Amino acid sequence: MSMYHTHTYIINGDFDQSISPLDRGFTYGDGVFRTMLMRSGLPVAWPLHYQKLVADCAALGIVCPSADLLMADFLQLFSAQDIDSKKLDVAKIIISRGEGERGYKTPAITSPTRVVIRSAMPLYAKHYYSQGVQLHLCNTRLSKQAKLAGIKHLNCLDNILARMEWRDESIFDGLMLDQADNVIECTMSNIFARFGKVIVTPSLSECGVSGITRQRICNLAPVLNLTVEMAQLRLDRILQADELIICNSLYGVFQVYKINDTHWAQQNLAETLRSLLAHD
């Protein structure tokens, strides 16, 4: 059993299974994942998450489990009591290519491994909502790999090396650049920079993870009379933005108030978007 008792998990629909060391998720990081906010035991923005899971699996040639199977897993992991409450939890789906022989060659017939892990909602400090969050500027650059760009896959060493750069608990996330000094994302968040009535989010055609909340914000922008641009975004430009926000599926949206020595005054785009997302 796990040493982490705040987690429960189900593997291929079964509470008693475990992962084989021959699973290609373990041997090669050969798979994809999703992290989702669960409200009353049900995944928020599930159609978008499932659509993204299918697309990411397809990009790696993995057969994605049906939405019905995953929904059955949620119903097993989250009890009727959870569903009655308004409680927030976290669910993580991991789909690996499944077991294989030694070697990179993918088996002709594979049976993907499907894992759903339930964990507690992180506790975010109140001032993250009122004041915003501080970012570390990471020294670790994201690898450029067009064939994996946008995909939330299990090869996460770039993000881990970046996350190892700070232990200061006042820093919420780390801003990551690519090899050519373009801003791409944070270790666990996407980013938007507002310039007047335009919000710019980095193009993710060569690296980075294209998150669901980023997509939802792009869809919501017209409601706020904001135009979205996906473009190359250099560090010096982002530091001159009128406002900077980061997002992911768990916390929604936070304003950035500080990156190294650059500060931003408190503004209201993050709060407005959180409210829109909650009622979306």
Next chain:
Amino acid sequence: MSMYHTHTYIINGDFDQSISPLDRGFTYGDGVFRTMLMRSGLPVAWPLHYQKLVADCAALGIVCPSADLLMADFLQLFSAQDIDSKKLDVAKIIISRGEGERGYKTPAITSPTRVVIRSAMPLYAKHYYSQGVQLHLCNTRLSKQAKLAGIKHLNCLDNILARMEWRDESIFDGLMLDQADNVIECTMSNIFARFGKVIVTPSLSECGVSGITRQRICNLAPVLNLTVEMAQLRLDRILQADELIICNSLYGVFQVYKINDTHWAQQNLAETLRSLLAHD
């Protein structure tokens, strides 16, 4: 139990353990590995393999298990009968950072997961030894990440995508370039190009895996009056080499006789090196 009965494995010294889905090897590819030739139940070139395992673990901030623990695992996986025979087998060591909470942040205290998998020696066709092997020129490029360059880590999607490019069984391995058209390695092999009395192997300072057999060949080259150069090596230059060889810990060394439409006559460097490696 595994569906692959040609493999046996031991996890943290125990035949009955399995991998938790919270293991960071599974969730993030957060670990390293080694593939080794076992002769009479003992690892060939063990000091070099262990030294590389220690270095790769250190690069990721993972505490490497002691050589004694790994040797005890080998003794459990390979019986006295194996040791008496001259049989060849394969052992793969995987060291992951161990279990962790959700999120990239590495736990303050981790207990690495140590896996040793025993599998059968691949059967190589006789003509690989006499004639050489054919390579596919991969379309998938290796990601550039100086912080991971040289390390044999568990983030293998580049190699998997490259290996998915061919199903033709007459192709032995695939030649991989970096994003700037430099030749780096094959999906499961390092490469050397001979020009007269100089053998050139690609510099691995920005991507690629620095293998033990590559290192052994560099050490043996003076015996053959060959000079070793580690340098940038463009595809057009490699296609003009007098002789091309690839290497890994299992097959040792094979000559390359064909990449796409370029052919090489059979020569004897691969055979000479195989013989030297066997008596090294």
